[in-house]
Amino acid sequence: MSDVMYAGESALEAYGLGMRYRRGWALRDCSFRLPAGRICGLVGPNGAGKTTLLSIAAHVLEPTHGSLSLFGEAPGSVESGRRTAFLAQEKPLFRRFTVAETLRLGRELNPGWDQRAAEDIVRAGNVPFDAKISTLSGGQRTRVAVALAFGKRPDLLLLDEPMSDLDPVVRHEMMGTLLAEASERGTTVLMSTHVLAELENVCDYLVVVSGGGVRLAGDVDDLMSVHTLVTGAREGEGLPAALGHHTLVESRTSGRQFTALIRPEGPVTGPWETDTPNMEELLLAYLRSPDAPPLITPTAQVQGQAFGTGTVAA
Amino acid sequence: MVTVEYRIDRRSGVPAFQQIVQQTKQALRLGVLVPGDRLPTAKEVAEVSTVNPNTTLKAYRELEREGLVEPRPGQGTFVRRTLGRPETGTDSPLYGELVAWMAKAAGAGLEQDDVTALVASAMDKQYAAGTTAATGSTGATTTRSSTGE
Numbered sequence: 001m002s003d004v005m006y007a008g009e010s011a012l013e014a015y016g017l018g019m020r021y022r023r024g025w026a027l028r029d030c031s032f033r034l035p036a037g038r039i040c041g042l043v044g045p046n047g048a049g050k051t052t053l054l055s056i057a058a059h060v061l062e063p064t065h066g067s068l069s070l071f072g073e074a075p076g077s078v079e080s081g082r083r084t085a086f087l088a089q090e091k092p093l094f095r096r097f098t099v100a101e102t103l104r105l106g107r108e109l110n111p112g113w114d115q116r117a118a119e120d121i122v123r124a125g126n127v128p129f130d131a132k133i134s135t136l137s138g139g140q141r142t143r144v145a146v147a148l149a150f151g152k153r154p155d156l157l158l159l160d161e162p163m164s165d166l167d168p169v170v171r172h173e174m175m176g177t178l179l180a181e182a183s184e185r186g187t188t189v190l191m192s193t194h195v196l197a198e199l200e201n202v203c204d205y206l207v208v209v210s211g212g213g214v215r216l217a218g219d220v221d222d223l224m225s226v227h228t229l230v231t232g233a234r235e236g237e238g239l240p241a242a243l244g245h246h247t248l249v250e251s252r253t254s255g256r257q258f259t260a261l262i263r264p265e266g267p268v269t270g271p272w273e274t275d276t277p278n279m280e281e282l283l284l285a286y287l288r289s290p291d292a293p294p295l296i297t298p299t300a301q302v303q304g305q306a307f308g309t310g311t312v313a314a
Numbered sequence: 315m316v317t318v319e320y321r322i323d324r325r326s327g328v329p330a331f332q333q334i335v336q337q338t339k340q341a342l343r344l345g346v347l348v349p350g351d352r353l354p355t356a357k358e359v360a361e362v363s364t365v366n367p368n369t370t371l372k373a374y375r376e377l378e379r380e381g382l383v384e385p386r387p388g389q390g391t392f393v394r395r396t397l398g399r400p401e402t403g404t405d406s407p408l409y410g411e412l413v414a415w416m417a418k419a420a421g422a423g424l425e426q427d428d429v430t431a432l433v434a435s436a437m438d439k440q441y442a443a444g445t446t447a448a449t450g451s452t453g454a455t456t457t458r459s460s461t462g463e
Contacts, residue, residue: 039366172364179360183367201322201330204368278327 011036011071011156011188012057013302018065019052027052029213030066033302034190034205036155038219039182041203042192043283048210050192051089054158057190058086070156082111085154089161091145095134099127099144103151110152118151121177125170138165146174150181157182159191163198175202200279207300208286216286218297220279226295227282230260232272242270249292250285261285263295317341317351322363330365334373342382342397353383353391 010033017030027049034040044050055061056068059075070080093102099122107113122129125143133141142165149157162178163171179202182189190207193199199206206223208216216223230243234256239248243260246268251260261277268274277285286292318341322330341347353374356367374391377383385391401408419429 039368175364176361179364179367180357183357183360197324200324201365201369204366275327 009036009071010034010069011038012068012190014053014066014068015302016066017053017056017063017068019049019056019061020064025049025211027056027063027209028065028211030209031302032207032214032217032296032300034188034207035299036071036188037186038205039179039189039203040191040205040207041199042190042207042209043196043199043287044192044209045287050209051160053209054086054160054190054192055088057156058084058088058158060086060088083155084158085149085152085156086158087145087149087160087162089164091141093133093141093145093148096132098130098132099136100129102133102144102148103129106148106151112153114151114153117153117181118147121147121150124173124177139167139170142166143170143174146177153185154187156188156190159189161192161194163193163195171198196280196283199283203279205300206279206283208283210287210290213294214296215290215292215294216283216296217300218295219299222297222299223282223295224276224279226263226297227277228262228264228268229275229277229281230258230262230268230272231275232258232270234258240270240272243268247293250289317347318354320354320359320363320365322365330369331373331376334359334365334370335376338373338377339382339397342393345396345398347393347396349393349395351393352389353393355390 012034014030014032017027018025019027026047030049030053042050042053052061056063057070057075059081068075070084073080075081075084094105097105103115103118103122106118107115119129122144125140127136127140127143133144136144142162146162149159159178163174166174175198178189181187191203204220206216206218206220207214227249232240234253235241239251239258239260243262246265247263249261249263251258253259261281262268318338320334320337322333324330326333328336338347338353347353354362356370356374359365359370360367374383374385378385378391382394382397383391384394400406416429419432424432
């Protein structure tokens with residue numbers, strides 16, 4: 001990358017990305033940067049545009065607003081097509097092909113094809129190579145689709161709810177395979193999911209999208225370290241005034257107790273207990289509070305984007 | 315040969331990299347790991363425990379800083395020295411005294427949680443001054459070195 005301001009190469013950059021249909025916005029004002037080599041969780045409520053974002057990156061959809069680049073290239077280019085693999089939610093495969101024929105198709109279509117990696121993934125699940133896709137279970141089909149995506153040896157892997165139809169054992173095993181492959185090859189992974197607990201320890205990068213654009217983006221360590229979970233006794237209605245000079249993400253009260261997730265703007269002093277939130281607590285707080293001020297850490301900002309806002313200035 | 319398998323508790327609130335550090339030290343203390351052993355690679359940990367490889371590498375860097383392990387390029391991360399001492403083995407007199415004390419506590423009707431609280435409290439009192447915190451490193455973000463692109 002020519003810009004010295006950025007640490008490392010960008011796998012994906014979105015600039016004011018939007019998708020508008022007649023019925024309304026499917027994705028709106030989405031700007032963020034995903035550095036190469038990260039494993040990124042894409043989180044948001046239903047209808048926030050996660051699938052739309054992944055489909056634009058995979059060049060299945062053209063955005064109506066803004067733009068997106070993959071390793072500095074447009075999604076439709078030969079170069080980014082070669083370096084990117086997309087695993088769509090419905091796992092489209094030719095139903096009348098056998099597993100072996102499906103992998104053969106992958107080999108024919110992709111110059112950098114890795115037959116062994118693909119076969120290993122299929123074999124690990126004991127999926128017979130001569131079985132027709134139409135006869136496979138949902139989990140087996142997912143496995144073949146994952147094998148097809150990995151066989152391509154992509155630099156960027158786009159996964160839309162990859163584990164949704166898998167049982168817990170297979171889910172754990174596929175996640176292990178995914179992380180092992182990614183660790184060996186330095187693959188960047190962008191993965192949407194609803195299962196927040198699944199992201200903990202798996203992702204080192206997070207992007208949260210909802211109605212108004214990107215709400216939270218950055219390295220997990222950075223995001224965690226700037227948030228504090230405060231628990232204490234209520235003073236009258238609502239929060240203690242002394243917490244007022246911190247940035248409030250979410251607060252809840254139950255009985256005499258309050259719990260607040262804040263971004264401290266200085267030392268947090270008071271008769272309260274403070275704790276680091278876990279990833280699920282952090283994500284839930286942002287998902288529950290659409291009005292909380294967004295946070296895009298410097299690594300996750302694209303050029304011209306101001307700290308802590310979701311808008312593109314230029 | 316994989317010598318240890320990390321058990322990552324996702325609900326404990328302890329960051330995964332610290333759990334790896336702690337479990338490695340525990341293995342060193344108990345003699346499960348001895349000098350010359352190779353720690354599992356980030357890929358192996360990822361596969362078995364579904365932990366982000368950067369997390370494992372961060373833990374190994376921490377262990378390296380403490381002089382317990384050393385990376386050998388192209389081969390992996392190896393144990394340099396052990397934490398085991400005669401006093402920490404289960405055949406040491408200190409352990410015997412502790413077992414006797416536990417029996418006394420149980421005899422006095424204490425529950426497991428009461429004992430844990432007492433031990434933690436006494437430990438805090440004794441060791442509070444010299445704690446070496448290995449907590450939340452901020453700033454430096456971890457990245458895998460992506461292999462030849």
